[in-house]
Amino acid sequence: MKPDAIIRTYTTQIRPCANEELNWFRQQPTLSEALRLAALAINSKGKRYSHQRRLSKTVLEQARDILLESEKEIHQSQDFDDLFALLERLLSPIKGIGELYVYDTALRIGAKIGVFPKRVYLHAGTRVGAKALGFDGKTKTLEVSQLPEWLQQLQPHEIEDVLCIFKDKLSVREHPMPEGLMRRSWCS
Secondary structure, three states, rough: OOHHHHHHHHHEEEEHHHHHHHHHHHOOOOOOOOHHHHOOEOOOOOOEEEHHHHOOOOHHHHHHHHHHHHHHHHHHHHHOOOOOHHHHHHOOOOOOOOOOHHHHHHHHHHHHOOOOOOOOOOOHHHHHHHHOOOOOOOEEEEEEOOOOOHHHOOHHHHHHHHHHHHHHHHHOOOOOOOOOOOHHHOOO
């Protein structure tokens, strides 16, 4: 799939729904309610988000309890990196919670408190997309400036969506990168 087709598909078909999701969290009456919904992975229709469908109710309730107990600390997050690191630290003891849950939950909470990623966070799906573009799959984040120019017109959380959703449609052959970037490991 060509870059312009990917961007067009994302901006016309996926972005509106993604923005609705974030707006729904932003509009929650309290941070507590946003934390509860984010932790339980509940969408605006009262259903569980598909990314978290395999997590047990018990695991999600444990996460909810921890996040609600940590509301003050969460509210004090200065930026998305702080929020993500805090959630990673708080939730890592829960068996079954992985990097995708932490990212999705941080993004939803971030919408409520007004902090968004300034870099692209990688997890299982996005890592496949990043590898298809020639990046080392071991890094946790990529700077937007490291990515092909055609992706740089999107916000970092939108690039995360594209890398995940279109992971099987990306290839380094279609989106050539400078030779030095392809060999360099971004795991420093």
